[in-house]
Amino acid sequence: MSLYAPRAFASRDLAQLDALADRYDFASLVTVADGAPMVSHVPVLYQREGERIEVTGHLARPNPQSRHAGDALVMLHGPHAYVSPGWYPDKAEQARVPTWNYVVAHLGGRLELFDDEGALATHVAALAERHEARAGGDWRFDFDAPRERAQLRGIVGFRLRVERVDLKLKLNQNHPMANRHAVATRLDAGDAMSREVARLMYATLEM
Secondary structure, eight states: OOOOOOTTTEEOOHHHHHHHHHHOOEEEEEEEETTEEEEEEEEOEEEEETTEEEEEEEEETTSGGGGOOEEEEEEEEEEEEEEOGGGOTTHHHHTOOOEEEEEEEEEEEEEEEEOOHHHHHHHHHHHHHHHHHHHTOOOOOOTTOHHHHHHGGGEEEEEEEEEEEEEEEESSTTSOHHHHHHHHHHHHTSOHHHHHHHHHHHHHHHO
């Protein structure tokens, strides 16, 4: 499953991938069984050491994907925003049309499943610690609580050892600088998601 990414939008900068995974870690897990694709949407933990990347998560045990070891794809969906052709300074002479700016990553590799209590407990504890901190909560997984450990029987963990990274930043890089500045300025005056796209556009302008 490859990602269409023209040269202007493709990136091999793993630091950009790190930033995307840190901010947008609710992912889509795609597997194929008997010729049919299946997708689940799950929070994941992302780790990178050098060029070694690993993504972990878990699925409800009744979910058929909890039995789909093998080739898989994790998609990280970054910010996105509509771009009006009316924002381009050269809109008339170039007959500009509407488009969408966005950032996305496809991480492909081999999916491994695990369901031993210790590994699941460690994973759930790490996932909760990350998101409780973000939410201002204080819940922690209690390794010594039988009732909490019993809940682990309802899930199956997965680990994706990433073999292929496709990172796409579609941020008007194929346009003249005047257009890129104009779009970033308009998006910067929009909602939170649009402002996030504008921030990324400004970053590409500085490169």
